[in-house]
Amino acid sequence: MDCTRIIDLLPEYLEGTLDGSEKRRVEEHLAGCEGCSAELKLLQRYFQTMAGLERHEAPADFLRNVHARIEREPSWKSLLSRLFLPLKINLPLEALGVAVAALLIFTFYYSAPETKMDLPRESPVARVPGTAEAPMPPGTLAGLPAPAQPPSRAATPVPAPARTETHPGSKASAPAQDRFAAQPSFPGEERGAGKAKPEAEVPAGAVEAGRAGPVERAVTETPAPKTETGPPQRPDRSSAVLPAPSALAVQRGMSPRVVPDELTLSVELRAAVGGQVSGAVGRASSDAAERADSEVSMREASPVPQAAPTQEEARGAGRAGAGVGTSEPAKAPASPGAVPGAGHPQPRAKAGKPAKSPAAEPPSETVSGTPEELPRSLSQPVDAAAEVSKAVRSSGGVVLAEDIDRKTGRLKTIVAEIPVEGYSAVVSSLERIGSVRKHSGLPPGVGPGGRLRLRIEFSMPPTAP
Amino acid sequence: MSEDLKPRDADREQDLAWVGAFLEGDRTAFDRLVLRHKDRVFNLCWRLLGDREEANEQAQEVFVRVFRSIKDFRFKSSFSTWLYAIAVNTCRNRLKSSEYRRRRRMVSIDALQDPDSDRAAPELKDPSPSVLDRMTDRERDGLIQSAIDSLPEESRTIVVLRDIEGIAYEEIAAVTHLNLGTVKSRLARARQQLRDKLKGLI
Numbered sequence: 001m002d003c004t005r006i007i008d009l010l011p012e013y014l015e016g017t018l019d020g021s022e023k024r025r026v027e028e029h030l031a032g033c034e035g036c037s038a039e040l041k042l043l044q045r046y047f048q049t050m051a052g053l054e055r056h057e058a059p060a061d062f063l064r065n066v067h068a069r070i071e072r073e074p075s076w077k078s079l080l081s082r083l084f085l086p087l088k089i090n091l092p093l094e095a096l097g098v099a100v101a102a103l104l105i106f107t108f109y110y111s112a113p114e115t116k117m118d119l120p121r122e123s124p125v126a127r128v129p130g131t132a133e134a135p136m137p138p139g140t141l142a143g144l145p146a147p148a149q150p151p152s153r154a155a156t157p158v159p160a161p162a163r164t165e166t167h168p169g170s171k172a173s174a175p176a177q178d179r180f181a182a183q184p185s186f187p188g189e190e191r192g193a194g195k196a197k198p199e200a201e202v203p204a205g206a207v208e209a210g211r212a213g214p215v216e217r218a219v220t221e222t223p224a225p226k227t228e229t230g231p232p233q234r235p236d237r238s239s240a241v242l243p244a245p246s247a248l249a250v251q252r253g254m255s256p257r258v259v260p261d262e263l264t265l266s267v268e269l270r271a272a273v274g275g276q277v278s279g280a281v282g283r284a285s286s287d288a289a290e291r292a293d294s295e296v297s298m299r300e301a302s303p304v305p306q307a308a309p310t311q312e313e314a315r316g317a318g319r320a321g322a323g324v325g326t327s328e329p330a331k332a333p334a335s336p337g338a339v340p341g342a343g344h345p346q347p348r349a350k351a352g353k354p355a356k357s358p359a360a361e362p363p364s365e366t367v368s369g370t371p372e373e374l375p376r377s378l379s380q381p382v383d384a385a386a387e388v389s390k391a392v393r394s395s396g397g398v399v400l401a402e403d404i405d406r407k408t409g410r411l412k413t414i415v416a417e418i419p420v421e422g423y424s425a426v427v428s429s430l431e432r433i434g435s436v437r438k439h440s441g442l443p444p445g446v447g448p449g450g451r452l453r454l455r456i457e458f459s460m461p462p463t464a465p
Numbered sequence: 466m467s468e469d470l471k472p473r474d475a476d477r478e479q480d481l482a483w484v485g486a487f488l489e490g491d492r493t494a495f496d497r498l499v500l501r502h503k504d505r506v507f508n509l510c511w512r513l514l515g516d517r518e519e520a521n522e523q524a525q526e527v528f529v530r531v532f533r534s535i536k537d538f539r540f541k542s543s544f545s546t547w548l549y550a551i552a553v554n555t556c557r558n559r560l561k562s563s564e565y566r567r568r569r570r571m572v573s574i575d576a577l578q579d580p581d582s583d584r585a586a587p588e589l590k591d592p593s594p595s596v597l598d599r600m601t602d603r604e605r606d607g608l609i610q611s612a613i614d615s616l617p618e619e620s621r622t623i624v625v626l627r628d629i630e631g632i633a634y635e636e637i638a639a640v641t642h643l644n645l646g647t648v649k650s651r652l653a654r655a656r657q658q659l660r661d662k663l664k665g666l667i
Contacts (some may be wrong), residue, residue: 008653042667050628050667054606058507059521064497066528073529164589 003029006036010043058260262453265427269384269434269460384433385411386457390431392454399455414456423452430456476501480544487535495535498630499528502545505630506552512625515614519568523559525551541633542639549632553622560618605666612662620655627652 004031012018013026030037059065389399397418405412418426430436466495475477486494506527511520530551538547560567566588613621622641626632632640660667 011653011656036625042660044605045667046656047628049663050624053512053609053629053633054602055504056511056517056520057506058503058524061504062521062525063496065521066499066525066532069525069529070532229556 003033003036006030006033007039010036010040014040014044014047132284144330252284263438264455264457265430266437266457266459267384267434269458270439281389385414387429387433388414388416388426388456391426392416392418392422395419395425397426397454411458412461413458416454416456418452418454420450422451423454426454434458438465477543477545481540484535484538484540484544488538495532498531498544498639498642505526505545506548509549509552509625509630510556510614512610512629513553514559514565515610516569519559519565524552530555543636544576544640546571546636547629549626549636553626553640557622603635608666609663612659615662616658618654620651620658623648623652624655624659627655 006026009022009026010020011021018026028041143444384400385404392399392414395418397416400415400417401413402415403413404410416426427436476624480498483498487498503524507520507524510524510527511517514520514523527548531548534551538544543648613625616624619641623637626637626640627634634645634648637643637652638645641648643651
């Protein structure tokens with residue numbers, strides 16, 4: 001055996017754990033090797049030193065301190081056990097589910113762009129006096145798919161759907177449920193119900209964008225100028241009910257945003273002006289594109305009472321079967337189980353869709369209430385939406401929404417928010433593409449430095465027979 | 466390793482009997498287990514953590530954990546093996562904690578400022594025999610502990626368990642969740658590291 005192997009065996013030799021043959025070989029080697037013998041002595045001294053180190057003894061009050069600690073510090077483990085033992089494995093998993101759900105809700109809720117809420121103010125829903133008592137559906141949050149709706153507490157003949165229990169164990173284990181009373185809860189559970197009281201102060205219109213739940217159904221029982229019966233689905237241009245932004249702000253726990261006063265302009269486009277949305281429009285109207293999820297029917301959300309549905313509306317409702325509250329104020333409310341998007345075979349005009357020639361459009365599609373003859377000085381077709389969007393942006397404003405006729409692809413309405421100082425420039429740009437007529441005067445209280453919300457309604461000139 | 470440190474079979478049986486009694490609700494059985502093992506656990510913690518106050522805290526924590534998790538003891542190993550595993554894990558967690566590191570930095574600064582501290586510089590290059598002779602046991606102990614403290618955590622654990630506490634290789638393997646061959650090879654390396662640091666002192 002060489003020295004390296006012997007040195008490896010020396011610890012076990014000293015510990016007396018080598019078997020007989022190995023022990024003899026080590027001893028024979030040590031007898032003739034001074035280096036390994038010296039190593040043996042050093043190792044022996046090392047062992048003696050280590051074993052001879054002072055042994056520290058625990059303090060005299062050690063046991064008492066252990067007792068005190070056991071009594072002082074309730075184990076988190078035993079605490080969890082007390083919480084979860086009744087259901088063994090279920091509750092921890094459910095607690096994890098609660099945590100994940102809460103995280104998702106939080107993420108969606110606070111990542112939703114503020115601008116999504118900045119759609120036409122003062123929806124008729126929000127103004128309906130009879131619905132002010134309607135509480136918020138507990139736990140309703142923006143951006144979430146609408147599950148079975150919790151019942152509205154508003155006085156509505158619509159039978160309230162059964163309250164959805166998303167917590168499978170919540171009924172099975174009452175004690176566990178009690179323990180979780182203070183825990184983050186599921187949307188629509190008791191915690192949400194507990195919060196319903198303060199939220200009941202929120203106008204009924206404070207339902208989230210894209211959610212057409214019991215609140216809307218309650219609204220249909222009121223003398224609202226417009227009814228909202230949109231099915232619960234992602235917002236469509238002509239179906240979703242929008243709340244007043246201020247009410248949304250209250251619901252979201254934010255200070256209500258001051259909504260600028262609104263001015264309605266009517267623009268009858270010149271024949272040469274492209275009234276249809278083209279791909280260029282979709283790209284140019286980036287402001288509006290960003291709000292695609294919140295696009296709504298401008299007319300439905302309009303605070304201006306519509307004396308009578310336009311021909312366009314009537315035709316659109318009749319042909320497409322999309323009369324979702326657009327022109328039928330007394331229309332019965334949609335059933336809760338209405339198929340989302342049933343009346344909206346075309347969600348909206350797609351970017352890149354080729355623009356149709358205005359001349360090819362049936363004239364009756366664009367008849368406005370009071371058309372007047374307009375000069376047709378523009379020789380080149382101009383994309384109206386792009387022009388207006390450009391003018392709005394260059395004035396320092398933003399386009400909040402565009403309403404495009406789904407059947408014809410024509411631009412119907414643009415809602416924009418601009419600085420008051422940019423008003424003249426925007427009107428000038430409108431005058432370049434059509435004849436501008438004011439529906440309402442400059443709202444009171446709008447002064448220099450203020451913001452002005454413009455509702456620009458477009459129509460096409462009647463085609464000469 | 467002195468014979469009196471080796472747990473005898475009778476002691477092992479007695480430990481298991483006390484564990485059983487404790488599991489049946491006899492709180493005095495837990496106290497007996499604490500009283501029997503507190504000094505070894507305390508010393509182990511001291512050697513692993515290098516500080517009396519830390520050792521006291523963590524040794525208490527070890528027995529608190531024993532109290533809370535005794536129901537997890539499966540009687541497949543000796544109680545002492547299970548106890549050492551808890552102690553090693555507790556000290557390992559403590560060594561990794563930021564609070565421990567911060568505290569150790571403060572201790573190091575204090576030791577530098579205090580010439581009479583028993584935490585002298587760990588490296589003692591070829592001290593003359595006269596210096597060693599003049600050293601008190603406490604001073605020598607401090608030097609060796611400093612050398613132990615300077616070892617990597619795993620090496621330190623294995624050296625302390627084997628060369629100071631005298632725990633069997635198999636038991637160390639069970640405590641550290643390493644196989645026997647790994648324990649032996651790492652122990653050999655750790656010993657060499659420690660002897661290099663203590664060259665001239667032992």
